[in-house]
Amino acid sequence: xxxxxxxxxxxxxxxxxxxxxxxxxxxxxxxxxxxxxxxxxxxxxxxxxxxxxxxxxxxxxxxxxxxxxxxxxxxxxxxxxxxxxxxxxxxxxxxxxxxxxxxxxxxxxxxxxxxxxxxxxxxxxxxxxxxxxxxxxxxxxxxxxxxxxxxxxxxxxxxxxxxxxxxxxxxxxxxxxxxxxxxxxxxxxxxxxxxxxxxxxxxxxxxxxxxxxxxxxxxxxxxxxxxxxxxxxxxxxxxxxxxxxxxxxxxxxxxxxxxxxxxxxxxxxxxxxxxxxxxxxxxxxxxxxxxxxxxxxxxxxxxxxxxxxxxxxxxxxxxxxxxxxxxxxxxxxxxxxxxxxxxxxxxxxxxxxxxxxxxxxxxxxxxxxxxxxxxxxxxxxxxxxxxxxxxxxxxxxxxxxxxxxxxxxxxxxxxxxxxxxxxxxxxxxxxxxxxxxxxxxxxxxxxxxxxxxxxxxxxxxxxxxxx
Ligand code: UDP
Ligand code: MN
Numbered sequence: 508x509x510x511x512x513x514x515x516x517x518x519x520x521x522x523x524x525x526x527x528x529x530x531x532x533x534x535x536x537x538x539x540x541x542x543x544x545x546x547x548x549x550x551x552x553x554x555x556x557x558x559x560x561x562x563x564x565x566x567x568x569x570x571x572x573x574x575x576x577x578x579x580x581x582x583x584x585x586x587x588x589x590x591x592x593x594x595x596x597x598x599x600x601x602x603x604x605x606x607x608x609x610x611x612x613x614x615x616x617x618x619x620x621x622x623x624x625x626x627x628x629x630x631x632x633x634x635x636x637x638x639x640x641x642x643x644x645x646x647x648x649x650x651x652x653x654x655x656x657x658x659x660x661x662x663x664x665x666x667x668x669x670x671x672x673x674x675x676x677x678x679x680x681x682x683x684x685x686x687x688x689x690x691x692x693x694x695x696x697x698x699x700x701x702x703x704x705x706x707x708x709x710x711x712x713x714x715x716x717x718x719x720x721x722x723x724x725x726x727x728x729x730x731x732x733x734x735x736x737x738x739x740x741x742x743x744x745x746x747x748x749x750x751x752x753x754x755x756x757x758x759x760x761x762x763x764x765x766x767x768x769x770x771x772x773x774x775x776x777x778x779x780x781x782x783x784x785x786x787x788x789x790x791x792x793x794x795x796x797x798x799x800x801x802x803x804x805x806x807x808x809x810x811x812x813x814x815x816x817x818x819x820x821x822x823x824x825x826x827x828x829x830x831x832x833x834x835x836x837x838x839x840x841x842x843x844x845x846x847x848x849x850x851x852x853x854x855x856x857x858x859x860x861x862x863x864x865x866x867x868x869x870x871x872x873x874x875x876x877x878x879x880x881x882x883x884x885x886x887x888x889x890x891x892x893x894x895x896x897x898x899x900x901x902x903x904x905x906x907x908x909x910x911x912x913x914x915x916x917x918x919x920x921x922x923x924x925x926x927x928x929x930x931x932x933x934x935x936x937x938x939x940x941x942x943x944x945x946x947x948x949x950x951x952x953x954x955x956x957x958x959x960x961x962x963x964x965x966x967x968x969x970x971x972x973x974x
Pocket of ligand 2: 718719720721761868869870871
């Protein structure tokens with residue numbers, strides 16, 4: 508009897524619990540759906556995954572509405588995608604103990620010796636296609652979509668430009684969109700990424716970091732690596748501005764090369780503590796503004812922190828760094844873009860300097876943000892021109908060019924030929940090259956002429972060989 512009562516009671520309890528479960532589940536689903544559909548509401552992704560757009564900068568044009576709809580859709584996909592990982596192995600994110608200095612990961616020692624051994628054991632892996640020490644071109648952008656779809660469009664175009672440059676110069680290419688380290692977001696994201704790549708690619712000697720807002724504009728220029736013997740960091744900058752005047756723009760970290768070695772891992776260890784988001788970054792920013800000339804008041808950025816280390820920290824940072832000023836390892840876009848037509852008329856690729864800039868860097872443009880200001884419009888106009896200026900150098904080989912620097916449309920600049928290598932005269936001296944005069948004919952007309960020529964040649968041969 509007691510047993511029966513307790514049985515009925517426990518069934519009631521189970522039923523009640525089940526109905527609570529259903530209610531909680533429904534509530535959760537409602538919250539998720541609401542969060543996913545509310546404009547500007549949290550997307551369920553980490554806040555650091557998206558650039559925060561001030562409300563006054565949101566303009567309800569059709570474009571921006573489309574952009575926001577895509578963002579919301581992706582956020583929903585991202586939420587549903589999360590659950591599929593539940594039963595797989597996931598390593599807990601390490602939580603930074605704020606009583607200790609911030610660190611990018613376990614301390615690495617004797618890295619140079621380790622690389623030597625590894626490369627001995629893996630012979631041939633550390634040479635690039637052209638026989639030089641392997642170099643990896645690295646860039647990246649935020650994991651989620653840009654608030655302004657135009658930003659994604661230019662990220663894609665600039666990535667295409669890197670694919671071309673890497674192919675032309677035998678560089679490996681890595682483009683990162685994953686959050687490597689939560690605390691090191693925005694311009695700090697490059698630090699944990701560089702460390703990860705160094706440790707995962709002992710075969711790579713040099714890593715060339717390029718901001719997502721920087722583009723190669725001299726496709727022929729090759730880095731003069733022989734010049735950098737004994738140096739571990741190559742960064743664009745000016746000796747007097749940095750070392751004499753202590754100016755925060757004395758160097759620029761939009762495009763730099765760093766050697767895969769112990770010195771570089773140590774530099775990253777010294778550099779990273781300025782970066783973690785929050786109070787730490789804000790306070791470091793105040794210190795950097797106090798120490799560097801003309802630096803505005805804002806949170807610590809990677810560029811100021813590097814300038815600080817070179818100026819005030821261990822002298823070994825300065826002694827192994829090469830400040831490159833002889834060519835545009837990065838060139839500020841406003842000094843470069845208005846001169847492209849002039850250069851095309853007067854100069855040619857291959858110089859990398861003001862005669863033909865290697866890299867055009869759109870500092871301050873923030874193409875991913877949805878700020879519809881005349882300055883941003885100008886950024887996009889000039890990004891298109893820079894891309895086409897570079898793309899013309901790529902397309903030339905294939906016989907195409909952009910109609911104008913401002914136009915994404917292309918046109919033919921050469922007729923196709925039946926002798927693409929220009930070798931026909933050497934390999935088949937007897938065959939008359941019909942290519943140029945037959946371009947405007949139909950396929951049948953060309954075939955007719957070819958047959959006629961063959962018959963004539965055969966006739967001539969017969970007459971020659973006849974006794
Ligand atoms: N970045 C990244 N992941 C992110 C956000 C930014 O890799 O989640 C990179 C991106 O390549 C960007 C760089 O950080 O170009 C530095 O930022 P930005 O170019 O906007 O700074 P600026 O050159 O204007 O000072
Ligand atoms: Mn940049």
